[in-house]
Amino acid sequence: MECARKTMLKFPLWCPACGRHAHYAPGVAACECSAAFDPGVAPRGTDGNPGDGIWRHRDAVGSLPREISIGEGATPMVPIDHGGQKIHLKLEFLSPTGSYKDRGAAYSLSLLASLGAESVTEDSSGNAGAAYAAFAAALGLRCTVFVPRGAPPQKIEAIRRYGATIHEVAEGREAAHRLARSRADYAGHSWAAPFLTGVGTLADEIVEQCGGKAPGEIIFPVGQGGLLYAVHLGFRRLLARGRIRSLPALTGVQAQNCAPLYWAAHLAAGALPRIRPKLTAADAAAIERPVRWMRVLQAVAESGGQWLTVGEEEISVARDSLLEMGYDVEPTSALPWAIALRRIRTKEGLKPYTVIPLTGSGWKSRGAKSA
Ligand SMILES: [Zn+2]
Structure with missing residues (x-):
């Protein structure tokens, strides 16, 4: 039953640059025209009960087979x-x-886990990396974060504490992005449309x-x-x-x-x-x-x-x-x-x-x- 739900789940994407429609899959960062996708309407499963964190906002996030909240959102x-x-x-x-990026990570990583992913790769100078690392830990996903050298050491340490694998990239942010994006499980927050769905709450x-x-x-x-x-x-x-x-x-x-x-x-x-x-x-x-x-x-x-x-x-x-x-x-x-x-x-x-x-x-x- 769980497998059937995983294969049926589709997260719709569309490209405002060329109008193309697609479905989200880990490792696919951009549209064929090279622009980033925007999220479509979040899929709705059978469980529409109010949840915790971002999942209180069913109108925005729909529902997923594997949802996790570690207390993101609902901020004063x-x-x-x-x-x-x-x-x-x-x-x-x-x-x-310690940042709003928890909203996006809660949705993105719950979606990845619902699609059957076992790992995720991200590139970040700190806050999004920490958010990905924390939610990956809570969902039992392996997490790799490419960090540009020069990022605040406190941020790198925060990512490390959650158990993520860190690669520091001396050539800076663009190079960190290229390296992360070359991996099959890339789902970086800057490009991944589902991240916007979570932040939109x-x-x-x-x-x-x-x-x-x-x-x-x-x-x-x-x-x-x-x-x-x-x-x-x-x-x-x-x-x-x-x-x-x-x-x-x-x-x-x-x-x-x-x-x-x-x-x-x-x-x-x-x-x-x-x-x-x-x-x-x-x-x-x-x-x-x-x-x-x-x-x-x-x-x-x-x-x-x-x-x-x-x-x-x-x-x-x-x-x-x-x-x-x-x-x-x-x-x-x-x-x-x-x-x-x-x-x-x-x-x-x-x-x-x-x-x-x-x-x-x-x-x-x-x-x-x-x-
Ligand atoms: Zn396009």
């Missing part, structure tokens, strides 16, 4: 008053491995915590843009099903030292500019060529959001400001708070009901509060 949203502005902080760093949760409505604006730190894009897909789904009446503005924030999406939006040349990235404390957002860059740009434009950048000094000040409020997040996660502080300082103000996800814990990052 805390209203704060800062500089006369009301802001809602969504504490994603409280997930079991953040939209359901924000609507729940906003009293059944979409917020005015959500401000995201952006590297790949996977979080922003998954939440965009989530809100589009909620709008199509009549659960909300409007889409929130989605604003993307990049580090000035590595801001390809910001420049693509401002140059409006229909291409991703070649940038010369400099080192940034926001290491988790230092992505030169985001996989779904065009779709992320379209999501921000469609929502009426903005693209903004933040300098290294502002990142440091924002992280310190969050620490002073009791929130220990990694520097990357301070990018949107830097924008909130800037809007308060310049008296531009924030939109009614602004949400800022605090995406990653400070426990896996370098550095203490400055001065």
